Amino acid sequence: MNIGIDxxxxxxxxxxxxxxxLELVRALAVRDPGDTFFVYVENPHALSPEITNAAQVRVxxxxxxxxxxxxxxxxSRRAAQDCLDVLHLSYNxxxxxxxxxxxxxxxxxxxFEHFPQFFSRRLRAFLRVSVPRSAYAAQHxxxxxxxxxxxxxxxxxxxxxxxxxxHYAAGAQFHPISDPAALNAVRARYNTGDRFIxxxxxxxxxxxxxxxxxxxxxxxxHAALPHKLVIVGQRLxxxxxxxxxxxxxxxxxxxxxxxxxxxxxxxxNAADVLAYPSLYEGFGLPVLEAMACGTPVIxxxxxxxxxxxxxxxxxxxxxxxxxxxxxxxxxxTDTAYRGELGRRGVARAQLFSWExxxxxxxxxxxxxxxxxxxxxxTVLA
Numbered sequence: 001m002n003i004g005i006d007x008x009x010x011x012x013x014x015x016x017x018x019x020x021x022l023e024l025v026r027a028l029a030v031r032d033p034g035d036t037f038f039v040y041v042e043n044p045h046a047l048s049p050e051i052t053n054a055a056q057v058r059v060x061x062x063x064x065x066x067x068x069x070x071x072x073x074x075x076s077r078r079a080a081q082d083c084l085d086v087l088h089l090s091y092n093x094x095x096x097x098x099x100x101x102x103x104x105x106x107x108x109x110x111x112f113e114h115f116p117q118f119f120s121r122r123l124r125a126f127l128r129v130s131v132p133r134s135a136y137a138a139q140h141x142x143x144x145x146x147x148x149x150x151x152x153x154x155x156x157x158x159x160x161x162x163x164x165x166x167h168y169a170a171g172a173q174f175h176p177i178s179d180p181a182a183l184n185a186v187r188a189r190y191n192t193g194d195r196f197i198x199x200x201x202x203x204x205x206x207x208x209x210x211x212x213x214x215x216x217x218x219x220x221x222h223a224a225l226p227h228k229l230v231i232v233g234q235r236l237x238x239x240x241x242x243x244x245x246x247x248x249x250x251x252x253x254x255x256x257x258x259x260x261x262x263x264x265x266x267x268x269n270a271a272d273v274l275a276y277p278s279l280y281e282g283f284g285l286p287v288l289e290a291m292a293c294g295t296p297v298i299x300x301x302x303x304x305x306x307x308x309x310x311x312x313x314x315x316x317x318x319x320x321x322x323x324x325x326x327x328x329x330x331x332x333t334d335t336a337y338r339g340e341l342g343r344r345g346v347a348r349a350q351l352f353s354w355e356x357x358x359x360x361x362x363x364x365x366x367x368x369x370x371x372x373x374x375x376x377x378t379v380l381a
Contacts, residue, residue, distance in 0.1 A: 001035040002082060003028075003365055004101075006089040007071065008062060009187060011043030011232060013258050015083035015202060016108065017090060018284050022046075022173055028356035029308040035362075038082045040075070058082075065316070071095060081106055086328075086365045091127070093134035096200075102372035104364055105138040107131060109148055109282025111365035113155055118205045119235050132156050139368035139375075142361065143165055147304035164367075166360045167308075167353035168283055170292035176346070177269040177293070196228045197328060198271035198299050200264070200286040201278065203231070203239035203255070208300075208318050213245045215324035217276075220252070223329045228281060232252045234258040268293040272338070273331045276300070277318040284308055290350055291345030296338050298327045312344035 007021045025039055029051050038058045041047065042065055052059055060082070064074055075094040079087050079101045086102040087094075092104050112119050112127045119127070135141055135156055139162045143149050147356045149163045149228060177183065187194065197216065201207040209231060231246070234257055246253040259267065268274065273289035276299040290297050299305045300318040304315050309315065314331055317323045331338050 001085045001365070001369070002038065002083060003039060004038045004075075004079060004087040005071075006075065006082040006087070007039050007041045008067075009090070010041055011046035015233075016283065019171070019285060020106070020108070020168060021090065023168070023354045024358060024361060027354040028055050028362070030360055031355060038078070038084065040078060065073075067092075067338055069315040077119055085369050087298070088361075088365070089134070091134065092130045092303075093137050098324045099376065100372070102140075102365075102368040103134075103138040104140050104142060104368050106137060106142040107152060107282075109280065110151060110155060111129065111280050111282075117204055118238065123237075131287065138162075140164065140364050141201070142364055144168060144344075145304035145307050146309055148282045152373070159242055164360065164364050166357045166364075168285055168288070168357060169354045170285070170288045170349050171354070174265050174268065174289045174292040174349075177266060182266055183270045186263055187270055189258075190230060190267070191254055192230050192267075192270065193226070193228045193239060195226055195272050195332075196230045196254075196270070197275050197332065198267055198290075199231045199275050200233060200289075201231075201276070202233040203242045204236040205238055205241075206279050207233070208279050209323055210245050211241050211276050211318070212275055212310050212324060213249065215240075215321045215328060215351070216253070216323040217249065217274075219328040219332075223333060225329070225332055227272065227332060228252055228254055230254045230267070230271070232256045232259050232264070235332045264289070265293060268295045271295055271299055273328070275324070275328065277316060277324050278303075278305065279318055281305055287313065288349050292349035294342045294346050296309060296331050296341035298331060298347055310348050312341065312348035314341060347354055 009018050036056050040060050042062050044059050044061055051057055076096045080098045084101045087102040090106045093105055112124050114122050146165055149165050152158055153160050178273050219225055237346045246255055268290050273296045276286055279298055280303045287297055287299050287308050297313040299309055299313050301315040315328045316329050
């Protein structure tokens with residue numbers, strides 16, 4: 001079977017989307033010697049030798065960096081040229097594919113439908129046309145959680161059997177680290193101080209960072225916490241209010257910007273707690289990454305986050321500053337509770353694996369091909 005995977009986002013610091021494609025391709029390359037994978041990229045150097053040297057992987061650079069040209073003509077041309085049986089993309093499918101090629105589309109979430117105010121008018125208009133069109137055109141859809149699946153079914157009136165949930169996982173680099181020199185070095189590199197609360201997520205309104213900063217200030221006022229708040233993530237559209245709020249707390253709130261992949265596991269390990277009070281997520285990968293490192297997690301009781309966290313996190317109402325502040329105080333001051341959350345988190349993270357995700361994804365590919373061929377036979381008959 002010839003499988004095409006659109007990996008145009010690799011090397012662009014697209015956080016969760018990039019992590020998903022990179023880890024999926026790596027797991028597929030390791031476990032499946034029977035198929036050939038054509039990985040379409042803008043930045044071939046973003047792939048590790050483990051992937052590029054795999055016998056069943058063909059790395060194919062795109063001829064264009066234009067998303068419009070990629071969707072209008074290049075992916076269609078590649079699918080025909082490489083005799084693809086299935087083409088797997090994230091969110092947006094090309095306008096045309098060869099008749100024999102099945103389409104699989106991953107849709108992580110549809111936050112643009114529920115929080116349109118968090119997106120530019122142009123991007124919102126594009127997604128509201130392209131994503132449902134792609135969902136209807138695909139032979140099969142992959143999404144991250146049961147919560148995201150229900151959202152897709154209810155919003156777009158899709159048949160539930162057209163959607164498969166494949167949970168993601170923390171990468172192998174996320175694990176407990178006890179090297180004092182390495183942890184102290186990362187603290188010094190980002191000026192975190194000895195104790196800090198970590199938040200991981202791009203600077204955008206959906207991540208609820210303004211409310212987190214207000215809760216952090218309230219927690220420090222009521223409990224005299226010695227901690228800083230360290231926010232890891234690059235600036236996105238409508239980041240200005242977040243930046244302004246951070247400037248109001250100089251030396252207490254640290255904005256690191258995008259950090260190298262080698263530093264993120266160290267930051268998780270050095271932190272007292274991960275605070276992830278997002279208003280809406282399709283998966284929320286930082287929750288599992290922190291848990292895999294043994295770091296306690298505070299996260300929201302909405303969307304998919306309870307599904308991912310289970311009983312291994314302190315859940316809060318993300319719209320309540322007081323609730324977030326109380327959680328920060330309890331987790332940072334109650335040593336026994338913090339240790340219990342850390343132990344539960346490690347066990348929880350071990351329930352997820354990219355190998356299982358790859359196995360489930362392969363099953364989706366074969367199912368999509370069967371659907372495509374059945375539909376073709378019906379038309380011909």
